[in-house]
Amino acid sequence: MTQQNTQPEAPAASGVTITGLHKSYGDNEVLKGIDITVAPGEVVCLIGASGSGKSTLLRCVNRLEDPNAGTIMVGEFEATDPDVDLDAMRRQIGMVFQQFNLFPHLSVLENCTVTPRKVLKQSKEAAEAEALAQLDKVGLKHLADRKPDQLSGGQQQRVAIARALTMKPQLMLFDEPTSALDPETVGDVLASMRQLAEAGMTMIVVTHEMGFAREVADRVVFMDQGVVVEEGPAEQVISNPSQPRTQDFLRRVLNPLGE
Ligand SMILES: Nc1ncnc2c1ncn2[C@@H]1O[C@H](COP(=O)(O)OP(=O)(O)OP(=O)(O)O)[C@@H](O)[C@H]1O
Numbered sequence: 001m002t003q004q005n006t007q008p009e010a011p012a013a014s015g016v017t018i019t020g021l022h023k024s025y026g027d028n029e030v031l032k033g034i035d036i037t038v039a040p041g042e043v044v045c046l047i048g049a050s051g052s053g054k055s056t057l058l059r060c061v062n063r064l065e066d067p068n069a070g071t072i073m074v075g076e077f078e079a080t081d082p083d084v085d086l087d088a089m090r091r092q093i094g095m096v097f098q099q100f101n102l103f104p105h106l107s108v109l110e111n112c113t114v115t116p117r118k119v120l121k122q123s124k125e126a127a128e129a130e131a132l133a134q135l136d137k138v139g140l141k142h143l144a145d146r147k148p149d150q151l152s153g154g155q156q157q158r159v160a161i162a163r164a165l166t167m168k169p170q171l172m173l174f175d176e177p178t179s180a181l182d183p184e185t186v187g188d189v190l191a192s193m194r195q196l197a198e199a200g201m202t203m204i205v206v207t208h209e210m211g212f213a214r215e216v217a218d219r220v221v222f223m224d225q226g227v228v229v230e231e232g233p234a235e236q237v238i239s240n241p242s243q244p245r246t247q248d249f250l251r252r253v254l255n256p257l258g259e
């Protein structure tokens, strides 16, 4: 999606370079030397079996976890530098989880303005204008006055995406954003993510949605047991994987009943 970076609407995009990343919990070495490079404006889907370390990897990128070894660069920031300005770095990174964690007592609009007002010191008017613009992009401006529990799961997840975008991130991390949703609401969330990708956002997306990965990702990275087993253009990794472990994983994901 790099070619669309010249659009006037395109966000400033940060690349990510992960080198020799190790992370252990006690004796359990979860990441065993990960190298991944994501160019500015690139969309990388991260796939792999449960427990392979995908969430841990994303959490290391915005230093929700402290790696044991290795370096991570996010744009100009070295995330792994003990002296990095974490607040400044995290302002560049939007994160969307499986559970969207909206504030239940706040309206959709308030959910999207609270952080820009508090952290970016935006005026109420400016924050609301930006929030409505982002809600419009995910097709939910008309629901700005609702409370989260008056929305479907898919709508709540789109609010979570809009909320992340109000902070003008240069990198978006998604950790299985659709796996907690009712199937009929998944498509709208994926459509919003695709739109973001087309606008030139740098994205790392952990997902089991192989159709999305194939169509939207520039590259797919397959992880197993803490290592990158295979990576390459999405079409190649998903349709024609070269490694037996990738082939086995995809067979199970694409055909869970083994028929
Ligand atoms: N905070 C933690 N403390 C101890 N062990 C952890 C912690 N977080 C993750 N782990 C362990 O690290 C391993 C990798 O977990 P991780 O959540 O990164 O996997 P994943 O690939 O995201 O899996 P899933 O697809 O199920 O989300 C697992 O064995 C898990 O039990």
Ligand SMILES: [Mg+2]
Binding pocket: 054, 055, 056, 175
């Ligand atoms: Mg996970």
